[in-house]
Amino acid sequence: MLNIKSLKASIDGKPILKGINLNIKPGEMHAIMGLNGSGKSTLANIITGRDCYDVSDGDVIYKGDSLLEKSPETRALEGIFMSFQYPVVIPGVNLTYFLKAALNAHRKHRGEEELDAMRFLKFIREKIKQVEIDEKYLKRAVNEGFSGGEKKRNEILQMITLEPSLSILDETDSGLDIDALKIVANGVNQYRNKDNSFLVITHYQRLLNYLKPDFVHVLIDGVIVKSGDMTLAHKLEEKGYGWLES
Amino acid sequence: MSLSHFQAEFEKMMNRDYFSSSIHPMRNEAFSKFNECGFPTQKWEDWQFTNLTSLQKDTFRISELKDGPTQKIDLSPFHIDNVANIVIYNGHFQKDISHFPSGINLMSGLDYLESKEWKYNNTYDSPFDLLNTAFMDSGMSVVIDENMTINTPIHMVFISNSNEPLMVNPRVHIDVGDSSSATFIEHHVGVSSSFFENGSIFINLEQNAQLNHIRIQSNSTKTISMANIQAEQSLDSKYTFFQYADGGQLGRLNMVTRLNGEGADCNLNGLALSKNNQHLDHHIITDHRVPHCTSSQNFKSILQDKSTGVFCGRTIVREQAQKTDSKQSNKNLLLSKNALMNSNPQLEIYADDVKCSHGSTTGELDHEALFYLRSRGIDMMEAKNLLTRGFANEIMNAIRHNCTRSFIDTKFKHWLGDEV
Numbered sequence: 001m002l003n004i005k006s007l008k009a010s011i012d013g014k015p016i017l018k019g020i021n022l023n024i025k026p027g028e029m030h031a032i033m034g035l036n037g038s039g040k041s042t043l044a045n046i047i048t049g050r051d052c053y054d055v056s057d058g059d060v061i062y063k064g065d066s067l068l069e070k071s072p073e074t075r076a077l078e079g080i081f082m083s084f085q086y087p088v089v090i091p092g093v094n095l096t097y098f099l100k101a102a103l104n105a106h107r108k109h110r111g112e113e114e115l116d117a118m119r120f121l122k123f124i125r126e127k128i129k130q131v132e133i134d135e136k137y138l139k140r141a142v143n144e145g146f147s148g149g150e151k152k153r154n155e156i157l158q159m160i161t162l163e164p165s166l167s168i169l170d171e172t173d174s175g176l177d178i179d180a181l182k183i184v185a186n187g188v189n190q191y192r193n194k195d196n197s198f199l200v201i202t203h204y205q206r207l208l209n210y211l212k213p214d215f216v217h218v219l220i221d222g223v224i225v226k227s228g229d230m231t232l233a234h235k236l237e238e239k240g241y242g243w244l245e246s
Numbered sequence: 247m248s249l250s251h252f253q254a255e256f257e258k259m260m261n262r263d264y265f266s267s268s269i270h271p272m273r274n275e276a277f278s279k280f281n282e283c284g285f286p287t288q289k290w291e292d293w294q295f296t297n298l299t300s301l302q303k304d305t306f307r308i309s310e311l312k313d314g315p316t317q318k319i320d321l322s323p324f325h326i327d328n329v330a331n332i333v334i335y336n337g338h339f340q341k342d343i344s345h346f347p348s349g350i351n352l353m354s355g356l357d358y359l360e361s362k363e364w365k366y367n368n369t370y371d372s373p374f375d376l377l378n379t380a381f382m383d384s385g386m387s388v389v390i391d392e393n394m395t396i397n398t399p400i401h402m403v404f405i406s407n408s409n410e411p412l413m414v415n416p417r418v419h420i421d422v423g424d425s426s427s428a429t430f431i432e433h434h435v436g437v438s439s440s441f442f443e444n445g446s447i448f449i450n451l452e453q454n455a456q457l458n459h460i461r462i463q464s465n466s467t468k469t470i471s472m473a474n475i476q477a478e479q480s481l482d483s484k485y486t487f488f489q490y491a492d493g494g495q496l497g498r499l500n501m502v503t504r505l506n507g508e509g510a511d512c513n514l515n516g517l518a519l520s521k522n523n524q525h526l527d528h529h530i531i532t533d534h535r536v537p538h539c540t541s542s543q544n545f546k547s548i549l550q551d552k553s554t555g556v557f558c559g560r561t562i563v564r565e566q567a568q569k570t571d572s573k574q575s576n577k578n579l580l581l582s583k584n585a586l587m588n589s590n591p592q593l594e595i596y597a598d599d600v601k602c603s604h605g606s607t608t609g610e611l612d613h614e615a616l617f618y619l620r621s622r623g624i625d626m627m628e629a630k631n632l633l634t635r636g637f638a639n640e641i642m643n644a645i646r647h648n649c650t651r652s653f654i655d656t657k658f659k660h661w662l663g664d665e666v
Contacts, residue, residue: 048621076623088618092636101632102622109623141636158622 001026001197002047002166007058009046016042018222019058024166029198031208033233034219035241040201041085043219044170047199048082049075062166077109081164083155085171090142095154098142099124099161106162124161131157131187149180156187167191168199173207185210205237218244249281252377255308255413259381264311266356269382272364276371276379283373295556295588296498296527301470306413306442309337309383313408319343321403324435327649329401336406337384337414347398350428351389355417358387366419366448367478370502370531374472378415378446385416385445388430392423392452399429399458399647406436406443406465413442420449420457422483427456429647434463434471434493441469448476451483453507458486458646462654465493467524474500479539481507488644489516490654491526492661498527505532505539505567515644516545519661520553520585527556534567534597542573546641548634549578549585558590561604565596574604579611579637581630631662 004022008015016039024030034040046053047060049072060067067075090098103123104114115123128135131153143151152172159167172184188198188211200213208216208230216232217224218241225244226232256277260270285301286293313336321331321343330347333340339354346352359366368375384404390396404416422428434443443465451457457477465471471494477485491497503512518526532541547555557576578587589606611633619629638658645651 050617071626072617072620073623073625073629076621082621084618084621088612088615090615090618090633090636092639093632098619098622098632101624101628102619105623105625105628162622 001028001063002199003061005059005061007043007046007055007060009042009053009055011042011053016053016222017046020222020224022217022224024197024199026165026197027194028215029192029200029211029213030215030217031200031202031211031213031233032217032219033202033236035203038219039222040219041170044082044168044199044201047168048072048080073105076162077106079165080168081159081162081166082168082170083152083159083172085174087143087151087155089144091144093142094139095142096121096124096138099158102158103161127157127161130160130190132183133157148175149177152176152184153180153187156184160187160191165195166197166199168201170201171203172200173202173204181207182210205233208233220244249284251305253281255306256380259308259383265383266360268360269356269364272359273380276376279371280373280376280380283376286373292529292558295554296496296525298496300496301442304411304440304442306411306440308381309412309414311338313412314338315340319405324403324433326401326431326433326653329399329431329649332386332400332402334384334402334404334416336408336412337416339384339386347396347400349390349394349396350400351391353387353389355382355385355387355419358389358419367450367476369504370476372474372500374444374500375446375474378417378444378474381413381415381444382417382446383415385418387419388428389421390423390426390428392426394423394426396426396428399431399650401431401433403433403435404443404445406434406438406441406469408438408441411440411442412438413444416443416445418445418447420447422451422455422457424452425454426452427458429458429460431460431462431647431650434465436466436469438466439468441466443469444472444474446474449478449485451477451479451485453481454483455480456484459488460645460647460650461487461489463489463491463493463497464657465497467493467495467522469494471497472500473498475502477503477512479503479505479507479510479512482509483507484511485513486644486646487514488646489518490657491516492519492657494524494526496525496527498529500529502531502533503541505534505541506536508536508538510539512539512541513644514541514543514545515641517638517641518545518547518555519658520547520555521550522553523551524553525555526553528558529556530559532561532572534561534563534570534572536566537568537570539567540571542575543591544573544575544641544644546576546638547578547587548581548638549587550581552582552584554586554588556588557606558592559604560592560594561602563593563595563597563600563602568597568599570597570600570602572600572602574602576606577637578608579634580608581611581634634662635659
């Protein structure tokens with residue numbers, strides 16, 4: 001699914017990623033843990049195509065092709081999705097319109113018929129139930145006046161609407177109370193199957209307890225210093241990151 | 247600046263027997279005052295960002311009877327559902343395709359002024375108001391008696407269509423009586439190769455009267471469009487204004503609203519869209535003269551290419567106008583590195599117990615929001631259009647007539663190049 005090969009990247013001349021290797025197979029969930037500034041979000045941004053980074057070495061191969069030269073929209077249409085750490089407010093664009101535009105872009109790319117307003121509404125009403133979003137939000141501007149938890153549930157709503165092959169959850173657990181965390185985790189777990197892959201970026205074990213990833217990696221200063229399974233996450237929660245740094 | 251050309255046209259005007267001679271003294275007085283001040287130059291503070299030399303380049307002539315329509319006028323491009331059309335073509339009223347909603351008194355500008363013994367609220371006679379009074383040639387005046395609810399909006403369509411440089415000076419007076427309400431839509435369109443439109447509208451709202459005023463400025467891009475609007479508001483009256491402007495080589499809105507009665511409410515809104523080298527200017531004055539009034543100015547501009555824009559809004563709160571509640575906002579979106587916006591929101595407050603806010607922002611599309619949309623599979627072009635429409639949508643809610651709103655929405659999508 002995704003193969004990251006000795007990836008090195010910098011921003012404004014400052015090296016952030018210093019040789020990342022990561023291989024994610026279909027159906028696998030990988031978690032990346034690490035402190036602030038370790039390069040977790042940079043990695044997510046490079047996979048999704050944010051353009052403020054310089055990749056100096058290595059490659060990111062997705063379904064057999066290099067991603068690096070592709071536009072963010074092409075990557076999205078080919079099945080990459082990121083749940084944003086800070087979902088953006090889009091004034092004046094209502095959520096229904098936005099979701100419909102995004103879904104129809106995907107359907108068009110897959111050679112499927114675009115949904116009209118009526119059929120889309122029927123479709124989305126089923127989806128919002130899964131993430132427990134009230135229907136009134138569909139009429140609001142995207143993320144405008146949404147609480148932190150509502151924004152993150154909205155990200156998961158977009159994920160289950162667009163049905164990506166690779167979902168990156170960038171600190172989706174930050175700012176969530178326990179109820180919202182369960183709803184988000186439920187949404188993700190329902191979407192998990194043998195074909196869909198996940199890359200979960202987090203500081204804490206909390207979300208991972210619900211998601212139970214297959215692999216856990218620790219990123220420190222732009223390098224993956226240790227990989228393992230859930231026991232590694234437990235150990236980090238218990239001991240912190242200090243024991244890995246020396 | 248040479249005004250001799252306008253002098254010659256003025257003499258022609260005075261010799262036209264189809265205009266009543268009873269108005270001559272008024273025209274003469276206005277024209278001599280205009281001659282004294284002349285056209286504004288960029289040295290005038292209120293005109294520093296707007297260059298009027300193009301007014302002197304073309305030798306605009308007054309519209310003659312021969313400039314009337316030569317064939318049946320196709321109104322379909324300007325069609326708005328559920329309105330009563332009043333059509334004026336190159337300054338000539340088209341009676342056969344005009345319809346008057348019941349309950350209103352319609353008269354020509356000249357008849358109106360005669361009935362008022364040549365008096366009107368000329369507190370802010372600008373050079374362009376003076377020029378309008380000197381040359382007024384068209385327009386209709388609307389008088390609504392007390393306690394009338396006019397449900398059908400009056401849709402005044404001003405069509406300009408000429409290969410020669412024409413000037414037209416429409417004049418509209420709108421008087422809304424005690425506790426009456428109406429909707430007035432002025433709609434400026436045309437394909438003229440050179441055109442100078444200088445319209446003046448004088449509005450009087452009596453106690454508890456309501457006027458919903460919508461202006462659509464979609465003149466040809468060879469047009470110089472001057473709009474001079476003055477509104478006087480009495481006790482508890484409510485005035486709502488929305489301008490949609492996407493036309494004109496040079497478009498300027500000169501607007502003065504005076505809140506003369508307590509409890510009056512005045513909401514002024516505008517969306518200006520400019521491309522190529524268009525220049526769209528807004529000069530808006532709200533004058534709080536008594537206590538307990540509310541007002542807002544909310545204007546947005548979207549600029550492409552090398553176009554330029556101006557917003558100069560001034561809210562005056564007089565010493566006696568305590569408990570004033572006023573908001574002023576100007577937000578501008580630059581879609582090109584070469585576009586230029588001058589924004590100058592001003593508060594002039596002499597009272598001490600008031601609530602006034604103002605703000606102005608000018609910027610590009612939000613890069614974060616663009617990336618967010620693209621990361622959902624929406625391509626760059628559509629993402630930009632979606633954000634631009636979102637920017638405009640916030641102000642479209644101020645259009646208080648659904649059919650007009652959907653008409654304007656469609657126009658806006660065309661402007662963006664969206665498939666409709």
